[in-house]
Amino acid sequence: MTNNKNFSHDIVILGVGMTPVGEHWDLSIRELALEAIAAARSEAPDVLPEAFYAANMLAPALSGQSQLGALLADFAGLRGIEAMSIESAGASGGLALRQAFLGIKSGLLKSALVVGVEKVTDRVGPQVDAALATMTDADYEAVQGITPTTQAALMMRRYLHEYDAPDDALAGFSINAHANAVSNPLAMFKRAIKIEQYKKSPMVSDPINMFDAAPLADGAAAILLTRSDSVPADFNKPLVKIIASAVSSNALALHDQPDPLVISTAEASAKSAYRQADVQPEDIDLFELHDQFTILSALSLEAAGFAQKGEGWKLAADGAIHREGRIPICTFGGSKARGETGGSTGVTQVVEVVRQLQGLAGENQVKNAKIGMAQCLGGIGATAATHILAV
Amino acid sequence: MEISQHWRLKQQRYGLVGEVCPHCEVKIFPPRDICPDCGKDAKTLYQFSGHGEVYSYSTVHQAPAGHEENAPYTVALIRLDEGPMVSAQLTDLGDRALEIGMPVEMVTRKLRSEGERGMLVYGYKFRPVLNPA
Numbered sequence: 001m002t003n004n005k006n007f008s009h010d011i012v013i014l015g016v017g018m019t020p021v022g023e024h025w026d027l028s029i030r031e032l033a034l035e036a037i038a039a040a041r042s043e044a045p046d047v048l049p050e051a052f053y054a055a056n057m058l059a060p061a062l063s064g065q066s067q068l069g070a071l072l073a074d075f076a077g078l079r080g081i082e083a084m085s086i087e088s089a090g091a092s093g094g095l096a097l098r099q100a101f102l103g104i105k106s107g108l109l110k111s112a113l114v115v116g117v118e119k120v121t122d123r124v125g126p127q128v129d130a131a132l133a134t135m136t137d138a139d140y141e142a143v144q145g146i147t148p149t150t151q152a153a154l155m156m157r158r159y160l161h162e163y164d165a166p167d168d169a170l171a172g173f174s175i176n177a178h179a180n181a182v183s184n185p186l187a188m189f190k191r192a193i194k195i196e197q198y199k200k201s202p203m204v205s206d207p208i209n210m211f212d213a214a215p216l217a218d219g220a221a222a223i224l225l226t227r228s229d230s231v232p233a234d235f236n237k238p239l240v241k242i243i244a245s246a247v248s249s250n251a252l253a254l255h256d257q258p259d260p261l262v263i264s265t266a267e268a269s270a271k272s273a274y275r276q277a278d279v280q281p282e283d284i285d286l287f288e289l290h291d292q293f294t295i296l297s298a299l300s301l302e303a304a305g306f307a308q309k310g311e312g313w314k315l316a317a318d319g320a321i322h323r324e325g326r327i328p329i330c331t332f333g334g335s336k337a338r339g340e341t342g343g344s345t346g347v348t349q350v351v352e353v354v355r356q357l358q359g360l361a362g363e364n365q366v367k368n369a370k371i372g373m374a375q376c377l378g379g380i381g382a383t384a385a386t387h388i389l390a391v
Numbered sequence: 392m393e394i395s396q397h398w399r400l401k402q403q404r405y406g407l408v409g410e411v412c413p414h415c416e417v418k419i420f421p422p423r424d425i426c427p428d429c430g431k432d433a434k435t436l437y438q439f440s441g442h443g444e445v446y447s448y449s450t451v452h453q454a455p456a457g458h459e460e461n462a463p464y465t466v467a468l469i470r471l472d473e474g475p476m477v478s479a480q481l482t483d484l485g486d487r488a489l490e491i492g493m494p495v496e497m498v499t500r501k502l503r504s505e506g507e508r509g510m511l512v513y514g515y516k517f518r519p520v521l522n523p524a
Binding site: 125126127129130132133139140141142143144145146147149150153154155157158161203204205206207208253254255256258260 | 396397400403421427446447448449450451452453454455456457458459461464466467468475476477478479480491502503512514
Protein backbone atom coordinates (compact mmCIF):
# COMPACT_ATOMS: atom_id res chain seq x y z
CA MET A 1 0.00 0.00 0.00
CA THR A 2 1.45 3.36 -1.00
CA ASN A 3 1.56 6.11 1.54
CA ASN A 4 2.17 9.53 0.06
CA LYS A 5 3.67 10.81 3.26
CA ASN A 6 6.74 8.68 2.59
CA PHE A 7 7.64 10.86 -0.37
CA SER A 8 9.00 14.33 -0.23
CA HIS A 9 7.27 15.96 -3.18
CA ASP A 10 3.59 16.57 -3.78
CA ILE A 11 2.18 16.10 -7.25
CA VAL A 12 0.53 19.27 -8.48
CA ILE A 13 -1.62 20.20 -11.45
CA LEU A 14 -0.26 22.93 -13.72
CA GLY A 15 -2.82 22.84 -16.48
CA VAL A 16 -6.11 21.27 -17.49
CA GLY A 17 -8.15 21.42 -20.67
CA MET A 18 -10.97 19.67 -22.43
CA THR A 19 -13.00 19.82 -25.61
CA PRO A 20 -16.76 20.12 -25.76
CA VAL A 21 -18.33 16.65 -25.59
CA GLY A 22 -20.52 15.70 -28.51
CA GLU A 23 -20.60 14.64 -32.15
CA HIS A 24 -17.43 16.10 -33.65
CA TRP A 25 -17.89 15.15 -37.30
CA ASP A 26 -15.19 17.60 -38.35
CA LEU A 27 -12.50 16.44 -35.94
CA SER A 28 -10.33 13.31 -36.01
CA ILE A 29 -9.01 11.58 -32.91
CA ARG A 30 -5.67 13.38 -33.15
CA GLU A 31 -7.28 16.79 -33.61
CA LEU A 32 -9.56 16.24 -30.62
CA ALA A 33 -6.58 15.24 -28.48
CA LEU A 34 -4.53 18.21 -29.64
CA GLU A 35 -7.28 20.66 -28.74
CA ALA A 36 -7.31 19.39 -25.13
CA ILE A 37 -3.50 19.15 -24.93
CA ALA A 38 -3.06 22.71 -26.21
CA ALA A 39 -5.58 24.02 -23.68
CA ALA A 40 -3.85 22.26 -20.78
CA ARG A 41 -0.35 23.31 -21.86
CA SER A 42 -1.40 26.94 -22.36
CA GLU A 43 -1.81 27.23 -18.57
CA ALA A 44 1.94 26.61 -18.07
CA PRO A 45 3.48 27.26 -21.50
CA ASP A 46 7.10 27.03 -20.36
CA VAL A 47 6.81 23.51 -18.95
CA LEU A 48 7.89 20.78 -21.35
CA PRO A 49 6.46 17.42 -20.22
CA GLU A 50 8.92 14.52 -19.88
CA ALA A 51 6.39 11.73 -20.39
CA PHE A 52 3.08 11.36 -22.23
CA TYR A 53 0.23 9.02 -21.32
CA ALA A 54 -2.69 8.60 -23.75
CA ALA A 55 -5.88 7.07 -22.38
CA ASN A 56 -8.32 5.56 -24.85
CA MET A 57 -10.81 2.70 -25.00
CA LEU A 58 -11.93 2.04 -28.57
CA ALA A 59 -9.52 3.52 -31.13
CA PRO A 60 -8.24 0.11 -32.37
CA ALA A 61 -11.84 -1.08 -32.90
CA LEU A 62 -13.52 2.11 -34.15
CA SER A 63 -10.74 4.16 -35.73
CA GLY A 64 -8.44 1.31 -36.82
CA GLN A 65 -5.71 3.02 -34.85
CA SER A 66 -3.35 1.74 -32.17
CA GLN A 67 -0.17 3.31 -30.70
CA LEU A 68 -2.08 6.43 -29.71
CA GLY A 69 0.70 7.38 -27.30
CA ALA A 70 3.17 7.93 -30.12
CA LEU A 71 0.59 9.22 -32.59
CA LEU A 72 -0.82 11.91 -30.32
CA ALA A 73 2.52 12.94 -28.82
CA ASP A 74 3.97 13.43 -32.29
CA PHE A 75 0.91 15.33 -33.49
CA ALA A 76 1.16 17.56 -30.42
CA GLY A 77 4.73 18.49 -31.29
CA LEU A 78 6.32 16.37 -28.58
CA ARG A 79 8.42 14.22 -30.88
CA GLY A 80 10.89 12.00 -29.03
CA ILE A 81 9.03 12.02 -25.71
CA GLU A 82 8.45 8.82 -23.71
CA ALA A 83 4.87 8.03 -24.73
CA MET A 84 2.42 5.20 -24.26
CA SER A 85 -1.24 4.24 -24.65
CA ILE A 86 -3.26 3.03 -21.71
CA GLU A 87 -6.42 0.97 -22.11
CA SER A 88 -8.67 -0.27 -19.34
CA ALA A 89 -12.05 0.58 -20.86
CA GLY A 90 -13.78 3.41 -18.98
CA ALA A 91 -11.02 3.43 -16.35
CA SER A 92 -8.30 4.24 -18.89
CA GLY A 93 -8.20 7.93 -17.97
CA GLY A 94 -7.76 7.27 -14.26
CA LEU A 95 -5.07 4.69 -14.99
CA ALA A 96 -3.17 7.10 -17.22
CA LEU A 97 -3.22 9.70 -14.45
CA ARG A 98 -2.04 6.99 -12.06
CA GLN A 99 0.96 6.29 -14.31
CA ALA A 100 1.88 9.97 -14.41
CA PHE A 101 1.52 10.11 -10.63
CA LEU A 102 3.80 7.08 -10.17
CA GLY A 103 6.37 8.39 -12.61
CA ILE A 104 6.68 11.77 -10.93
CA LYS A 105 6.48 10.33 -7.38
CA SER A 106 9.33 7.97 -8.24
CA GLY A 107 11.59 10.92 -8.88
CA LEU A 108 12.39 9.75 -12.40
CA LEU A 109 10.11 12.33 -14.03
CA LYS A 110 9.68 15.98 -13.23
CA SER A 111 6.57 16.52 -15.33
CA ALA A 112 4.06 14.52 -17.36
CA LEU A 113 1.14 15.08 -19.68
CA VAL A 114 -1.99 12.93 -19.56
CA VAL A 115 -4.53 13.02 -22.36
CA GLY A 116 -7.76 11.07 -22.65
CA VAL A 117 -9.51 10.90 -26.00
CA GLU A 118 -12.41 8.99 -27.49
CA LYS A 119 -13.76 9.14 -31.05
CA VAL A 120 -16.88 7.03 -31.47
CA THR A 121 -19.20 8.74 -33.91
CA ASP A 122 -17.44 7.47 -37.05
CA ARG A 123 -19.25 4.15 -36.55
CA VAL A 124 -22.93 3.33 -36.12
CA GLY A 125 -24.89 1.68 -33.31
CA PRO A 126 -24.45 -2.12 -33.63
CA GLN A 127 -20.72 -1.79 -34.44
CA VAL A 128 -20.18 0.48 -31.45
CA ASP A 129 -22.17 -1.89 -29.23
CA ALA A 130 -20.04 -4.81 -30.43
CA ALA A 131 -16.89 -2.82 -29.64
CA LEU A 132 -18.27 -1.98 -26.20
CA ALA A 133 -19.05 -5.67 -25.65
CA THR A 134 -15.31 -6.36 -25.78
CA MET A 135 -15.04 -4.89 -22.29
CA THR A 136 -17.21 -7.75 -21.00
CA ASP A 137 -15.90 -11.33 -20.80
CA ALA A 138 -15.74 -12.30 -24.50
CA ASP A 139 -15.95 -16.08 -23.93
CA TYR A 140 -18.77 -16.07 -21.38
CA GLU A 141 -20.70 -12.81 -21.72
CA ALA A 142 -20.29 -11.15 -25.13
CA VAL A 143 -20.97 -14.47 -26.89
CA GLN A 144 -24.41 -14.44 -25.21
CA GLY A 145 -25.18 -11.01 -26.68
CA ILE A 146 -24.26 -9.18 -23.48
CA THR A 147 -22.87 -5.63 -23.50
CA PRO A 148 -21.99 -3.38 -20.54
CA THR A 149 -25.54 -2.01 -20.79
CA THR A 150 -26.91 -5.52 -20.25
CA GLN A 151 -24.60 -6.05 -17.30
CA ALA A 152 -25.81 -2.80 -15.74
CA ALA A 153 -29.43 -3.78 -16.44
CA LEU A 154 -28.94 -7.09 -14.62
CA MET A 155 -27.47 -5.19 -11.66
CA MET A 156 -30.25 -2.60 -11.67
CA ARG A 157 -33.10 -5.16 -11.72
CA ARG A 158 -31.56 -7.11 -8.86
CA TYR A 159 -30.91 -3.90 -6.91
CA LEU A 160 -34.51 -2.70 -7.18
CA HIS A 161 -35.71 -6.21 -6.27
CA GLU A 162 -33.36 -6.86 -3.36
CA TYR A 163 -33.84 -3.47 -1.69
CA ASP A 164 -37.51 -3.20 -2.56
CA ALA A 165 -36.91 0.19 -4.20
CA PRO A 166 -39.50 1.87 -6.46
CA ASP A 167 -39.15 1.61 -10.27
CA ASP A 168 -38.03 5.25 -10.48
CA ALA A 169 -35.64 5.02 -7.51
CA LEU A 170 -32.64 5.98 -9.65
CA ALA A 171 -34.31 8.79 -11.62
CA GLY A 172 -32.77 11.43 -9.34
CA PHE A 173 -29.28 10.64 -10.64
CA SER A 174 -30.27 11.42 -14.20
CA ILE A 175 -32.25 14.51 -13.21
CA ASN A 176 -29.32 15.86 -11.15
CA ALA A 177 -26.82 15.27 -13.98
CA HIS A 178 -29.02 17.08 -16.50
CA ALA A 179 -29.67 19.98 -14.11
CA ASN A 180 -25.92 20.44 -13.60
CA ALA A 181 -25.16 20.32 -17.34
CA VAL A 182 -27.43 23.28 -18.16
CA SER A 183 -24.71 25.79 -17.24
CA ASN A 184 -21.76 23.75 -18.58
CA PRO A 185 -20.85 25.13 -22.03
CA LEU A 186 -18.87 21.92 -22.78
CA ALA A 187 -21.77 19.55 -22.05
CA MET A 188 -23.51 17.49 -24.72
CA PHE A 189 -27.02 17.93 -23.28
CA LYS A 190 -27.47 21.36 -21.75
CA ARG A 191 -31.06 20.84 -20.72
CA ALA A 192 -32.90 19.84 -17.60
CA ILE A 193 -35.27 16.88 -17.51
CA LYS A 194 -38.30 16.15 -15.39
CA ILE A 195 -39.35 12.94 -13.70
CA GLU A 196 -42.24 12.58 -16.19
CA GLN A 197 -39.74 12.42 -19.07
CA TYR A 198 -37.72 9.81 -17.21
CA LYS A 199 -40.78 7.68 -16.63
CA LYS A 200 -41.88 7.86 -20.28
CA SER A 201 -38.43 7.15 -21.69
CA PRO A 202 -38.05 4.04 -23.90
CA MET A 203 -36.24 0.96 -22.59
CA VAL A 204 -32.74 0.28 -23.84
CA SER A 205 -32.24 -2.95 -21.88
CA ASP A 206 -34.96 -3.12 -19.26
CA PRO A 207 -35.08 -1.82 -16.56
CA ILE A 208 -32.48 0.58 -18.03
CA ASN A 209 -34.22 3.30 -20.01
CA MET A 210 -32.71 6.01 -22.19
CA PHE A 211 -32.25 8.33 -19.20
CA ASP A 212 -30.51 5.68 -17.11
CA ALA A 213 -27.75 5.31 -19.71
CA ALA A 214 -25.12 7.91 -20.60
CA PRO A 215 -24.64 8.81 -24.28
CA LEU A 216 -21.26 7.77 -25.68
CA ALA A 217 -19.72 10.69 -27.56
CA ASP A 218 -16.51 12.24 -28.86
CA GLY A 219 -14.27 14.25 -26.59
CA ALA A 220 -10.83 14.75 -25.12
CA ALA A 221 -9.32 16.07 -21.91
CA ALA A 222 -5.75 16.71 -20.77
CA ILE A 223 -3.80 17.38 -17.59
CA LEU A 224 -0.25 18.69 -17.15
CA LEU A 225 1.39 17.63 -13.88
CA THR A 226 4.63 18.35 -12.10
CA ARG A 227 6.34 18.21 -8.69
CA SER A 228 5.62 20.86 -6.10
CA ASP A 229 9.23 22.07 -6.29
CA SER A 230 9.00 22.64 -10.06
CA VAL A 231 6.07 25.02 -10.29
CA PRO A 232 6.91 28.00 -12.53
CA ALA A 233 7.32 31.23 -10.54
CA ASP A 234 4.67 33.00 -12.59
CA PHE A 235 2.01 30.28 -12.11
CA ASN A 236 -1.01 32.25 -10.95
CA LYS A 237 -3.83 29.75 -10.34
CA PRO A 238 -4.61 28.09 -7.00
CA LEU A 239 -2.32 25.06 -6.80
CA VAL A 240 -4.23 21.77 -6.75
CA LYS A 241 -2.44 18.69 -5.38
CA ILE A 242 -3.19 15.02 -5.95
CA ILE A 243 -3.27 13.72 -2.39
CA ALA A 244 -4.28 10.14 -3.20
CA SER A 245 -4.10 7.79 -6.17
CA ALA A 246 -5.37 4.21 -6.09
CA VAL A 247 -6.32 1.49 -8.57
CA SER A 248 -8.00 -1.88 -8.06
CA SER A 249 -9.03 -4.68 -10.44
CA ASN A 250 -11.40 -7.63 -10.41
CA ALA A 251 -13.12 -10.11 -12.77
CA LEU A 252 -14.66 -8.67 -15.95
CA ALA A 253 -17.77 -10.84 -15.83
CA LEU A 254 -20.72 -9.86 -13.68
CA HIS A 255 -21.30 -13.55 -12.87
CA ASP A 256 -17.79 -13.77 -11.38
CA GLN A 257 -18.39 -11.03 -8.79
CA PRO A 258 -18.79 -12.42 -5.26
CA ASP A 259 -21.69 -9.96 -4.89
CA PRO A 260 -22.97 -8.41 -8.13
CA LEU A 261 -24.36 -5.48 -6.12
CA VAL A 262 -20.98 -4.44 -4.73
CA ILE A 263 -18.39 -2.75 -6.97
CA SER A 264 -15.48 -4.19 -5.03
CA THR A 265 -12.84 -2.28 -7.02
CA ALA A 266 -14.59 1.03 -6.31
CA GLU A 267 -14.66 0.13 -2.63
CA ALA A 268 -11.03 -1.01 -2.46
CA SER A 269 -9.61 1.95 -4.39
CA ALA A 270 -11.71 4.46 -2.40
CA LYS A 271 -10.58 2.95 0.90
CA SER A 272 -6.96 3.03 -0.20
CA ALA A 273 -7.35 6.64 -1.35
CA TYR A 274 -8.93 7.71 1.97
CA ARG A 275 -6.01 6.12 3.83
CA GLN A 276 -3.40 7.82 1.65
CA ALA A 277 -5.04 11.23 1.96
CA ASP A 278 -5.91 10.68 5.62
CA VAL A 279 -9.50 11.79 5.02
CA GLN A 280 -12.97 10.36 5.65
CA PRO A 281 -15.91 10.33 3.25
CA GLU A 282 -17.44 13.28 5.14
CA ASP A 283 -14.33 15.36 4.28
CA ILE A 284 -15.01 15.09 0.53
CA ASP A 285 -16.62 18.27 -0.84
CA LEU A 286 -17.52 16.84 -4.24
CA PHE A 287 -17.33 13.44 -5.91
CA GLU A 288 -17.05 13.01 -9.68
CA LEU A 289 -18.19 9.38 -9.87
CA HIS A 290 -18.69 7.34 -13.03
CA ASP A 291 -22.40 7.59 -13.81
CA GLN A 292 -22.36 5.70 -17.08
CA PHE A 293 -25.55 4.10 -15.79
CA THR A 294 -27.69 5.39 -12.92
CA ILE A 295 -27.23 2.10 -11.06
CA LEU A 296 -23.47 2.68 -11.05
CA SER A 297 -24.02 6.03 -9.31
CA ALA A 298 -25.94 4.35 -6.50
CA LEU A 299 -23.39 1.55 -6.16
CA SER A 300 -20.40 3.94 -6.35
CA LEU A 301 -21.82 6.07 -3.53
CA GLU A 302 -22.25 2.91 -1.44
CA ALA A 303 -18.77 1.64 -2.31
CA ALA A 304 -17.13 4.93 -1.33
CA GLY A 305 -18.88 4.99 2.02
CA PHE A 306 -21.46 7.72 1.42
CA ALA A 307 -24.37 5.34 1.95
CA GLN A 308 -25.06 1.94 3.45
CA LYS A 309 -25.45 -1.01 1.09
CA GLY A 310 -28.81 -0.74 -0.64
CA GLU A 311 -29.32 2.91 0.30
CA GLY A 312 -27.28 4.77 -2.32
CA TRP A 313 -30.43 5.53 -4.31
CA LYS A 314 -31.84 7.51 -1.39
CA LEU A 315 -29.09 10.13 -1.81
CA ALA A 316 -30.59 10.92 -5.21
CA ALA A 317 -34.13 10.91 -3.89
CA ASP A 318 -33.37 13.30 -1.01
CA GLY A 319 -31.17 15.76 -2.91
CA ALA A 320 -27.89 15.01 -1.07
CA ILE A 321 -26.12 14.76 -4.45
CA HIS A 322 -27.12 18.25 -5.64
CA ARG A 323 -24.47 20.98 -5.89
CA GLU A 324 -25.69 22.42 -2.59
CA GLY A 325 -26.16 18.99 -1.03
CA ARG A 326 -24.12 16.89 1.40
CA ILE A 327 -22.15 15.10 -1.33
CA PRO A 328 -22.39 16.83 -4.73
CA ILE A 329 -21.76 14.47 -7.67
CA CYS A 330 -21.50 15.00 -11.43
CA THR A 331 -21.21 18.72 -10.84
CA PHE A 332 -20.78 19.54 -14.55
CA GLY A 333 -23.37 17.02 -15.73
CA GLY A 334 -21.48 13.75 -15.36
CA SER A 335 -21.38 11.13 -18.08
CA LYS A 336 -25.15 11.27 -18.35
CA ALA A 337 -25.47 14.89 -19.50
CA ARG A 338 -21.95 16.24 -20.08
CA GLY A 339 -21.53 13.08 -22.18
CA GLU A 340 -19.58 9.83 -21.72
CA THR A 341 -16.20 9.77 -23.45
CA GLY A 342 -14.96 6.28 -22.60
CA GLY A 343 -11.22 6.25 -22.04
CA SER A 344 -11.26 10.01 -21.64
CA THR A 345 -13.82 10.10 -18.84
CA GLY A 346 -11.32 9.61 -16.01
CA VAL A 347 -9.29 12.58 -17.26
CA THR A 348 -12.38 14.73 -17.80
CA GLN A 349 -13.54 14.06 -14.24
CA VAL A 350 -10.22 15.28 -12.84
CA VAL A 351 -10.30 18.38 -15.06
CA GLU A 352 -13.71 19.15 -13.52
CA VAL A 353 -12.51 18.51 -9.96
CA VAL A 354 -9.53 20.82 -10.57
CA ARG A 355 -11.82 23.61 -11.82
CA GLN A 356 -13.98 23.20 -8.71
CA LEU A 357 -10.99 23.33 -6.35
CA GLN A 358 -9.53 26.34 -8.17
CA GLY A 359 -12.84 28.12 -7.74
CA LEU A 360 -13.12 28.44 -11.52
CA ALA A 361 -16.27 26.39 -12.01
CA GLY A 362 -18.48 29.38 -12.79
CA GLU A 363 -22.17 28.72 -12.33
CA ASN A 364 -21.31 25.11 -11.54
CA GLN A 365 -19.16 26.03 -8.55
CA VAL A 366 -19.55 23.98 -5.37
CA LYS A 367 -19.12 26.48 -2.50
CA ASN A 368 -15.88 26.23 -0.51
CA ALA A 369 -14.69 23.15 -2.38
CA LYS A 370 -11.33 22.15 -0.84
CA ILE A 371 -11.18 18.38 -1.33
CA GLY A 372 -12.55 16.59 -4.39
CA MET A 373 -12.61 12.95 -5.41
CA ALA A 374 -12.76 11.42 -8.90
CA GLN A 375 -13.43 7.78 -9.64
CA CYS A 376 -13.74 6.06 -13.01
CA LEU A 377 -14.77 2.49 -13.77
CA GLY A 378 -13.78 0.08 -16.53
CA GLY A 379 -17.02 -1.53 -17.70
CA ILE A 380 -19.19 -2.16 -14.66
CA GLY A 381 -16.16 -2.04 -12.40
CA ALA A 382 -13.54 -4.65 -13.38
CA THR A 383 -11.12 -1.75 -12.97
CA ALA A 384 -11.52 1.31 -10.77
CA ALA A 385 -9.22 4.27 -10.33
CA THR A 386 -9.77 6.75 -7.50
CA HIS A 387 -7.97 10.07 -7.08
CA ILE A 388 -8.39 12.64 -4.32
CA LEU A 389 -7.31 16.21 -4.98
CA ALA A 390 -7.00 19.14 -2.61
CA VAL A 391 -6.30 22.84 -2.71
CA MET B 392 -14.56 -14.63 -33.05
CA GLU B 393 -12.75 -17.37 -34.87
CA ILE B 394 -13.46 -21.11 -35.06
CA SER B 395 -10.70 -22.15 -32.65
CA GLN B 396 -11.92 -19.64 -30.07
CA HIS B 397 -15.28 -21.40 -29.93
CA TRP B 398 -13.94 -24.93 -30.42
CA ARG B 399 -11.74 -24.90 -27.35
CA LEU B 400 -14.75 -23.96 -25.20
CA LYS B 401 -16.84 -26.89 -26.45
CA GLN B 402 -17.01 -28.65 -23.08
CA GLN B 403 -18.29 -25.49 -21.43
CA ARG B 404 -20.64 -24.44 -24.23
CA TYR B 405 -22.24 -27.87 -24.79
CA GLY B 406 -21.73 -29.62 -21.46
CA LEU B 407 -21.50 -26.91 -18.79
CA VAL B 408 -18.24 -28.49 -17.64
CA GLY B 409 -16.53 -26.47 -14.94
CA GLU B 410 -14.22 -27.41 -12.12
CA VAL B 411 -14.30 -28.46 -8.48
CA CYS B 412 -11.60 -27.33 -6.08
CA PRO B 413 -9.84 -30.41 -4.63
CA HIS B 414 -8.91 -28.37 -1.56
CA CYS B 415 -12.08 -26.61 -0.48
CA GLU B 416 -14.62 -28.40 -2.73
CA VAL B 417 -16.13 -25.20 -4.09
CA LYS B 418 -17.67 -25.68 -7.57
CA ILE B 419 -16.35 -23.35 -10.26
CA PHE B 420 -17.97 -22.14 -13.48
CA PRO B 421 -16.64 -20.84 -15.80
CA PRO B 422 -13.45 -22.85 -15.19
CA ARG B 423 -10.52 -20.70 -14.05
CA ASP B 424 -7.91 -23.19 -12.78
CA ILE B 425 -7.24 -21.24 -9.59
CA CYS B 426 -9.92 -21.50 -6.93
CA PRO B 427 -11.54 -18.08 -6.38
CA ASP B 428 -12.27 -19.03 -2.76
CA CYS B 429 -9.02 -20.55 -1.43
CA GLY B 430 -6.54 -19.48 -4.12
CA LYS B 431 -5.14 -22.98 -4.70
CA ASP B 432 -4.96 -24.96 -7.96
CA ALA B 433 -8.38 -26.25 -9.02
CA LYS B 434 -8.20 -28.15 -12.30
CA THR B 435 -10.47 -31.13 -11.54
CA LEU B 436 -13.28 -31.11 -14.10
CA TYR B 437 -16.83 -31.05 -12.80
CA GLN B 438 -20.06 -31.56 -14.71
CA PHE B 439 -22.78 -29.18 -13.61
CA SER B 440 -26.39 -30.37 -13.50
CA GLY B 441 -27.64 -27.46 -15.61
CA HIS B 442 -30.26 -26.53 -13.03
CA GLY B 443 -30.53 -23.17 -11.36
CA GLU B 444 -32.72 -20.15 -10.78
CA VAL B 445 -32.98 -16.67 -12.24
CA TYR B 446 -31.04 -14.11 -10.15
CA SER B 447 -31.71 -11.21 -12.52
CA TYR B 448 -32.75 -10.66 -16.15
CA SER B 449 -33.02 -8.06 -18.87
CA THR B 450 -34.43 -7.91 -22.38
CA VAL B 451 -32.01 -6.47 -24.93
CA HIS B 452 -33.63 -4.27 -27.58
CA GLN B 453 -30.50 -2.68 -29.01
CA ALA B 454 -28.29 -5.64 -29.95
CA PRO B 455 -24.58 -5.55 -30.79
CA ALA B 456 -23.42 -6.57 -34.28
CA GLY B 457 -23.67 -10.37 -34.64
CA HIS B 458 -26.76 -10.60 -32.45
CA GLU B 459 -29.09 -8.23 -34.28
CA GLU B 460 -31.21 -10.91 -35.94
CA ASN B 461 -32.15 -12.35 -32.52
CA ALA B 462 -33.23 -9.06 -30.95
CA PRO B 463 -35.11 -8.60 -28.77
CA TYR B 464 -33.66 -11.37 -26.59
CA THR B 465 -33.61 -11.93 -22.85
CA VAL B 466 -30.40 -12.42 -20.90
CA ALA B 467 -30.23 -13.62 -17.31
CA LEU B 468 -27.83 -14.12 -14.46
CA ILE B 469 -28.54 -17.64 -13.25
CA ARG B 470 -27.54 -18.99 -9.85
CA LEU B 471 -26.67 -22.64 -10.54
CA ASP B 472 -27.80 -25.20 -7.95
CA GLU B 473 -24.13 -25.98 -7.25
CA GLY B 474 -23.39 -22.35 -6.31
CA PRO B 475 -21.75 -20.37 -9.12
CA MET B 476 -23.48 -17.78 -11.27
CA VAL B 477 -23.62 -17.95 -15.07
CA SER B 478 -24.70 -15.41 -17.69
CA ALA B 479 -26.93 -16.81 -20.44
CA GLN B 480 -29.84 -16.07 -22.71
CA LEU B 481 -33.24 -17.38 -21.70
CA THR B 482 -35.26 -19.28 -24.29
CA ASP B 483 -38.59 -21.09 -24.76
CA LEU B 484 -40.30 -18.53 -22.53
CA GLY B 485 -43.59 -18.57 -24.42
CA ASP B 486 -45.97 -16.20 -22.70
CA ARG B 487 -44.68 -17.10 -19.27
CA ALA B 488 -44.15 -14.12 -16.95
CA LEU B 489 -40.50 -13.89 -16.09
CA GLU B 490 -39.51 -13.39 -12.46
CA ILE B 491 -36.52 -13.47 -10.19
CA GLY B 492 -36.28 -16.90 -8.54
CA MET B 493 -37.81 -18.78 -11.48
CA PRO B 494 -36.30 -22.31 -11.80
CA VAL B 495 -34.50 -22.83 -15.12
CA GLU B 496 -32.54 -25.60 -16.85
CA MET B 497 -29.82 -25.65 -19.48
CA VAL B 498 -30.51 -26.41 -23.14
CA THR B 499 -28.32 -26.18 -26.24
CA ARG B 500 -29.30 -23.55 -28.79
CA LYS B 501 -27.85 -21.39 -31.53
CA LEU B 502 -26.14 -18.36 -29.95
CA ARG B 503 -25.24 -16.42 -33.07
CA SER B 504 -24.75 -16.75 -36.79
CA GLU B 505 -22.36 -14.89 -38.99
CA GLY B 506 -24.15 -14.46 -42.30
CA GLU B 507 -25.38 -17.04 -44.80
CA ARG B 508 -21.98 -18.66 -45.31
CA GLY B 509 -20.53 -17.87 -41.90
CA MET B 510 -20.14 -19.88 -38.74
CA LEU B 511 -23.08 -20.93 -36.56
CA VAL B 512 -22.19 -20.74 -32.88
CA TYR B 513 -24.06 -23.08 -30.54
CA GLY B 514 -23.98 -23.10 -26.78
CA TYR B 515 -26.00 -23.10 -23.58
CA LYS B 516 -29.15 -21.15 -22.98
CA PHE B 517 -31.61 -21.71 -20.14
CA ARG B 518 -35.36 -22.34 -20.27
CA PRO B 519 -38.03 -22.49 -17.58
CA VAL B 520 -38.08 -25.96 -15.97
CA LEU B 521 -40.79 -27.89 -17.82
CA ASN B 522 -41.95 -30.00 -14.87
CA PRO B 523 -40.84 -28.38 -11.64
CA ALA B 524 -40.68 -30.96 -8.85
